[in-house]
Amino acid sequence: MKELFKLLTDREKRMLGVLAAAAVLVLLAFLFVSLGALRSYGRSEEALTRLTAELGKARVSWDRARTESGRWEEAKEDLEAFRTRYFYNDKQGIRDLRLDLEKVFAEAGIRVSQIGYKYADLEKGKARKVVAGFTFRGNYATLKRFLAVIEGFPKFLVLERIDFLNTGSETGALELKIELAGYYET
Secondary structure, three states: HHHHHHHHHHHHHHHHHHHHHHHHHOOOOOHHHHHHHHHHHHHHHHHHHHHHHHHHHHHHHHHHHHHHHHHHHHHHHHHOOOOOOOOHEHOOOHHHHHHHHHHHHHOOOOOOEEEEEEEEEEEOEEEEEEEEEEEEEEOOOHHHHHHHHHHOOOOEEEEEEEEEEEEEOOOEEEEEEEEEEEEEOO
């Protein structure tokens, strides 16, 4: 190699020196650029890992929201079924409640001569309450049967109040003032 270098002229030696310096500079520039790209790659990889984790959390959140939305839809359907099945229709007026009370009285085997009605609009919601008041006369077994019929009745009838007018301790005959409430959706 030394003999080859001796064969070169001064001008060629300078040229080789310049080319070697240029090659070193290009190599240094390449190292500088590649180290920056390597650091940038590391940051990009960290960002990718972080974004992948956030995507996983977002998917879990999305699934929870979809499940919650499904539950709300189911609750809405249940509420609508509750309204149609258990509440009275306001368009029919009190007629349906009267017919149902007649069915209840007939099934329980009691006679009621006079029924008084009181109306009240409920503050919260779109419902109206109608309270039917009447006097019950009978024995304990008849009262028990009447309460069982009310409990098993398909519409939403609520026993609002019972006043004992006569407990019939000697005869066993009861006389009660009973108030039943039916609800209408307005």
